[in-house]
Amino acid sequence: MQDIFAVLFLTISVGKIPSIWAIGLLALPLIRPLLYKILDKAGHGELLVLYGFVLALIVGAGLFESLGMKADLGALIAGMLLAGHPSAKEMARSLFNLKELFLVCFFLNIGFGGLPQFDHLMIALVLSVLLAGKIVLYFLTLSKFKLRSRTSLFAAFSLANYSEFGLIVASLATYKGWLSRDWLIITAIAVSLSFIIAALLNKYADAIYDRYRLALKRYQATRLHLDDRPVRVGDAQILVMGMGRIGVGAYDALKTTYGEKVMGIDYNHLTTLQHREAGRRVITGDALDSDFWNKLQLTDKIKLILLAMPDHNGNRYAAEQLNNIENCTFKVAALAHYKTDEEELNALGVNLVFNMYEEAGAGFARHVWTDFQTILEKSPHKLDL
Incomplete structure (x- = not known):
């Protein structure tokens, strides 16, 4: 949901009026059978990766940008069209390393904008402390869905970090003059720290749960969700x-x-x-x-x-x-x-x-x-x- 709202923000922030032909984008679901057929023919090797690039950059980003829409939204829609295909997960795994590489490049690009100062680091640390509240909210919310305390805690740890899309939003806001360069640097540090914190929490999740199991189980529903019951x-x-x-x-x-x-x-x-x-x-x-x-x-x-x-x-x-x-x-x-x-x-x-x-x-x-x-x-x- 964070990613969807971030892409919608990017789309609205462009400030352009889309072409009248953009209405035709509503017919994109009609070409899903053709996209599925091409994906079936792509197999499991290099063609799968190449098809992923073509789908994101041409069918998605290129088409939307030519009609006055944000390219990011086009790439997101193109991915959604293939989400139900059995090979979608395999394509995602094939593109994962490239996605991570691009994310690192994006961080480096932001880093070229200026060196962090001491006050930047202090504010980022304060934002990192707020992750505790985020974890608690996720844990309580998931517990209300009748999940076990362990499942709720592990899911909360997995969702603990700040989304990298938040950094993309901050970058665009800085470009538009809505945020200062200082806040972009602070956001980058906070997102990076949240990744580190989330990684440590997930690594020691079992030990944390075992230590606080009795306290956490107080928030567990009496009747558990069917998919979360011991057998x-x-x-x-x-x-x-x-x-x-x-x-x-x-x-x-x-x-x-x-x-x-x-x-x-x-x-x-x-x-x-x-x-x-x-x-x-x-x-x-x-x-x-x-x-x-x-x-x-x-x-x-x-x-x-x-x-x-x-x-x-x-x-x-x-x-x-x-x-x-x-x-x-x-x-x-x-x-x-x-x-x-x-x-x-x-x-x-x-x-x-x-x-x-x-x-x-x-x-x-x-x-x-x-x-x-x-x-x-x-x-x-x-x-x-």
Whole structure:
């Protein structure tokens, strides 16, 4: 919402009357199927990045600017047109590093405007202190939406920093003469400090929550939101944590042998519902949630836990929590992407660690060899191998 209002401010501040043809921009949603089709053809490589640039700079910024509208608004609208496409997140990830680079360049450009003075730093520190009030407001607001105190606190920490769009607004206001150059420097320092503070809060979020858990839970609703409730594993004997592509494959393979004794766990409730519709026994639970582990009731029936989350940090955190459970008799297996990840998981007590890339190659070879032998048995011309 900050970004949307900032772009609207930039648009209004131009002070130009748009062209009469700007009314035609209302028809932009009609070309969404064409944009989707092009995105499907772009694939996953360099063309995806190039298409993102073309969409933002030409379809968005260039078109709007030619009609007397602000280019920033055009880029925002162009991104919104693709927001519902399955590949939108992949495009965002592909452009993320470039976006961060441009943001750094923007900060440097502001820094060229003058060196900060002592009074600039003092005022910026005062503005940084106000972040505490922002965090409290976010925490209380999210708690009213029946989210757990942990979820509300972590979300508040994630939203703690001042938006970089505020810096863009200040830059434009300085250009227009509405703000002095001093306030632009103060805003830049305050935004930078807020990034540092937010990073530290997010890094130590678990420790902060564990220390003040009882006090924070006083603001937690009695009946929690459906997506934020802890869950139980019932009579399951095998747990698969992380129902992505690899987790689903492991679940289906185990289900053929152990049937309903296998249970999947995924943090996304919508994903859980899709798996249930497909006939899988899956529950919603966030393996990165310390409260989830505190309330998880693992019975003696649990024999095996598979950590199949795509992010190594998730598998590592889950392994740490499982390692803290006393008198456990179950075995733990986990996926790893790199040799260092494999060593780290082994050090945490994981019984079996599968290097995804190495195992994928071995599995591919076994699959090909099995099928090849079947073909040879059916062939009238057998080979001596």
